[in-house]
Amino acid sequence: MPLINGSTELFGIIGSPVRHTLSPAMHNAAFASLGMNRVYVPMPVRDLPQAVSGLRSLGFRGVSVTVPHKEAVIPFLDELDPVAEQIGAINTLLLRQDNARRIIIRGYNTDWIGSNAALTAAGIALQGCRAVVAGAGGAAKAVGFGLMRAGAEVILTNRTEESGRQLAQWLGCEFVALNDLSWLTADVFINTTSAGMEPDVDGIIIPPALLPRFVAVMDIVYAPLETRLLREARAVGCRTIDGLAMLLHQGAEQFRLWTGEAAPEAAMRSALEIALRISGHE
Numbered sequence: 001m002p003l004i005n006g007s008t009e010l011f012g013i014i015g016s017p018v019r020h021t022l023s024p025a026m027h028n029a030a031f032a033s034l035g036m037n038r039v040y041v042p043m044p045v046r047d048l049p050q051a052v053s054g055l056r057s058l059g060f061r062g063v064s065v066t067v068p069h070k071e072a073v074i075p076f077l078d079e080l081d082p083v084a085e086q087i088g089a090i091n092t093l094l095l096r097q098d099n100a101r102r103i104i105i106r107g108y109n110t111d112w113i114g115s116n117a118a119l120t121a122a123g124i125a126l127q128g129c130r131a132v133v134a135g136a137g138g139a140a141k142a143v144g145f146g147l148m149r150a151g152a153e154v155i156l157t158n159r160t161e162e163s164g165r166q167l168a169q170w171l172g173c174e175f176v177a178l179n180d181l182s183w184l185t186a187d188v189f190i191n192t193t194s195a196g197m198e199p200d201v202d203g204i205i206i207p208p209a210l211l212p213r214f215v216a217v218m219d220i221v222y223a224p225l226e227t228r229l230l231r232e233a234r235a236v237g238c239r240t241i242d243g244l245a246m247l248l249h250q251g252a253e254q255f256r257l258w259t260g261e262a263a264p265e266a267a268m269r270s271a272l273e274i275a276l277r278i279s280g281h282e
């Protein structure tokens with residue numbers, strides 16, 4: 001914990017709820033490991049316009065945005081990163097003063113960068129790789145967008161066909177129903193749904209018999225850290241990427257935006273693991 005004083009710079013996360021967020025542990029560890037006089041706090045927010053106006057007047061420098069505000073916050077910002085605008089959702093705010101000392105808030109999306117970085121860090125070359133993405137929510141959109149942008153071939157699948165087809169159309173990729181996956185082979189399988197998340201620890205989005213068809217399997221669920229999907233994938237020799245990887249790498253990109261410096265990823269990862277254990281998940 002830094003010595004908080006009159007020069008401490010403020011960072012945090014807005015969402016509802018934020019009780020279980022691991023981001024404060026990750027970002028405070030990053031600031032501490034580089035000796036930065038900065039602090040990152042959780043802020044439960046229901047009244048979004050009031051909260052954004054509060055960030056301006058309280059002098060916050062950087063803020064994470066989580067559910068349910070990732071899309072709703074956009075009208076209250078001054079600037080949008082073009083890629084975040086294309087995705088239609090943001091997870092990061094950067095606040096700065098302009099020449100007239102007006103506070104300018106710019107929105108970014110680092111989720112898709114985090115997903116790509118998690119895969120790349122595991123040794124997967126994204127250009128030309130074939131990836132099956134399960135899910136049709138905000139996480140699937142970010143993961144699918146990142147893969148498409150990196151030149152991967154994406155196949156989307158989802159429990160509900162209609163929302164799956166809709167997202168596939170938006171991404172410009174193929175949709176295959178969960179029941180029709182048995183003929184497919186691919187480099188990567190990525191679960192972006194909550195299947196397998198506590199308390200549904202026996203849940204798994206695809207039949208385990210299909211797992212040998214993939215070189216690598218990534219799950220964005222991190223409670224438990226080794227989901228049934230990852231356990232079964234590991235047992236048949238797939239490379240596995242756990243749910244803390246995307247969280248870490250999207251946070252590392254936030255850190256870079258906020259500080260202009262490379263993120264201390266090892267310190268951030270170990271803080272995430274400790275926070276997860278303390279929260280009773282591991």
Ligand code: ATR
Nearest residue numbers: 135136137138139140158159160163192193194195
């Ligand atoms: P997020 O924005 O965090 O990605 P979301 O918008 O609630 O979350 O999306 C959840 C996704 O997980 C959906 O694709 C959902 O499938 P449906 O479209 O069929 O609802 C999927 N999902 C959630 N729980 C699931 C489960 N137990 N099995 C399969 N899919 C599940």
